[in-house]
Amino acid sequence: MEAVVSLAKRRGFVFQSSEIYGGLNGFFDYGPLGVELKKNIRDCWWNDMVRRREDVVGLESSIIMHPKVWEASGHVAGFSDPLVDCKVSKQRYRADQLFFAAVVVDGKTIGYVSALESEKTVEDLQAAAEALKRKKAVQGALAPVAAKDMTEAQPDEIALIPSPATGEPGSLTPPRAFNMMFETYVGPMRDSSAVAYLRPETAQGMFVDFKNVVDTGRVKLPFGIAQIGKSFRNEITPRNFIFRSREFEQMEMEYFIHEDADWAKCHQEWIEWCRQWLITVGLPESHLSLYAHPKEKLAFYSKGTVDIMFKYPFGVQELWGIAARGNYDLNQHAQASGKPQELFDEATKKKFVPHVIEPAVGVDRIFLAILCAGYAEEDVTDEKGNTEKRTVLRLSPRVAPVKVAVLPLIKNKEQLVGRARELYAKLKRRYAVFYDDSGNIGKRYRRQDEIGTPWCVTIDFDTIEKPGDTFTLRERDSMAQRRITEAELFALLEEQVY
Numbered sequence: 001m002e003a004v005v006s007l008a009k010r011r012g013f014v015f016q017s018s019e020i021y022g023g024l025n026g027f028f029d030y031g032p033l034g035v036e037l038k039k040n041i042r043d044c045w046w047n048d049m050v051r052r053r054e055d056v057v058g059l060e061s062s063i064i065m066h067p068k069v070w071e072a073s074g075h076v077a078g079f080s081d082p083l084v085d086c087k088v089s090k091q092r093y094r095a096d097q098l099f100f101a102a103v104v105v106d107g108k109t110i111g112y113v114s115a116l117e118s119e120k121t122v123e124d125l126q127a128a129a130e131a132l133k134r135k136k137a138v139q140g141a142l143a144p145v146a147a148k149d150m151t152e153a154q155p156d157e158i159a160l161i162p163s164p165a166t167g168e169p170g171s172l173t174p175p176r177a178f179n180m181m182f183e184t185y186v187g188p189m190r191d192s193s194a195v196a197y198l199r200p201e202t203a204q205g206m207f208v209d210f211k212n213v214v215d216t217g218r219v220k221l222p223f224g225i226a227q228i229g230k231s232f233r234n235e236i237t238p239r240n241f242i243f244r245s246r247e248f249e250q251m252e253m254e255y256f257i258h259e260d261a262d263w264a265k266c267h268q269e270w271i272e273w274c275r276q277w278l279i280t281v282g283l284p285e286s287h288l289s290l291y292a293h294p295k296e297k298l299a300f301y302s303k304g305t306v307d308i309m310f311k312y313p314f315g316v317q318e319l320w321g322i323a324a325r326g327n328y329d330l331n332q333h334a335q336a337s338g339k340p341q342e343l344f345d346e347a348t349k350k351k352f353v354p355h356v357i358e359p360a361v362g363v364d365r366i367f368l369a370i371l372c373a374g375y376a377e378e379d380v381t382d383e384k385g386n387t388e389k390r391t392v393l394r395l396s397p398r399v400a401p402v403k404v405a406v407l408p409l410i411k412n413k414e415q416l417v418g419r420a421r422e423l424y425a426k427l428k429r430r431y432a433v434f435y436d437d438s439g440n441i442g443k444r445y446r447r448q449d450e451i452g453t454p455w456c457v458t459i460d461f462d463t464i465e466k467p468g469d470t471f472t473l474r475e476r477d478s479m480a481q482r483r484i485t486e487a488e489l490f491a492l493l494e495e496q497v498y
């Protein structure tokens, strides 16, 4: 993870926001390469989800909506995470990310230990338990720790659990609900009547505009409304780089189906669609898994939620949530606005409120997954037998920020440079390409490897001296080289960059 974060900074993918002022926790900027990678992720999703389908249309709703939207959706009352305070250090923790365990020796509890969620939470707790046993000089057999999170702590246990900040018990508060919506004021008044919220999800835009789309969009069930845009959540503990931030971007789609449709089948189809899509942008299938939320943890209206999980370096975590939400949201808005959100069924001559399947994913989480899966350091041996390390980002050509680097073999040979410039200008009209004439060719290849450029083309003496006008095409992953014509290069790009 450290290597990925360091590369992201070094090569201009991601910067800390407001870095010269010390940064602002939970906010990030995307640099010149990051912005290209992010745009490619968005474009691939939009093309595949909206343009290449006949049953999904797009939408861009405003970030600040009428506050009643968020009352009706349940966010004002219930969009919260459980928060635990440490009264001594003033640190705050998400209760479901703060773990504790009783330290049991020969069947007797001698104290408690705590640890923040990580890929080795249980090991951390076990080590802390052993340390506590030593500190208290208790003899006997230490039982393996049974980790629980703070939402499971009994009232009499809370005072005994040490704060991760101080290591001492007695300062943690019981968990309480913390609403994650960012509040602001609309207009010149700063009173309660002017309170509005930055949206915590883009989905409500699709529900609120449902009727507008139906009345204007020539859509027929089943159909989807998709949106890409920023969302804001005042996360208690933003962490793991861009995985959990306070300002992030979502790509969400609401797929409306008849109330009598086979929702479970539709749900399954969307889960598989999303999984396959992730593979097309370069995520290895081996890193993806599915997690079905247990029935008892679902919201009362939810019929089922399955998350596509990704194996990040810090653990297997949610990447994409696919929820079957029934017709809860449309009903809520119908009730709160007094405007029915129904469709007319020609067959039964009855009105009904459609149900919905919602695939919701974060662009930033895909971005991070792509960087983590693509990052590799490997030993390579050159023709002279020298071994060196190369850092390579194995990005899919679909999302790579630069598709091709155009490299004249040397920069002071007019004919070479002329041909290279001509090719560069042509490629640039369609693709993100990079022109580089500085340094030896090996170094230039390495620079491109590190930012994930799938191909380099070198304009060399054979290009100008031999018939055929061919270039050296060098592939990032295999490092293999072959000769290619301009037409073949365009054909390759046409096939791989879509």
Ligand code: ATP
Residues within 6 Å of the ligand: 201, 233, 235, 242, 243, 244, 245, 246, 248, 249, 250, 318, 319, 320, 321, 360, 361, 362, 363, 364, 365
């Ligand atoms: P988590 O349990 O990780 O907080 P969630 O279940 O609340 O996520 P959803 O409300 O289902 O997330 O949001 C849909 C998607 O938006 C998530 O699958 C994730 O990809 C993305 N997302 C949610 N919160 C964040 C965040 N704070 N930073 C980056 N991406 C996020």
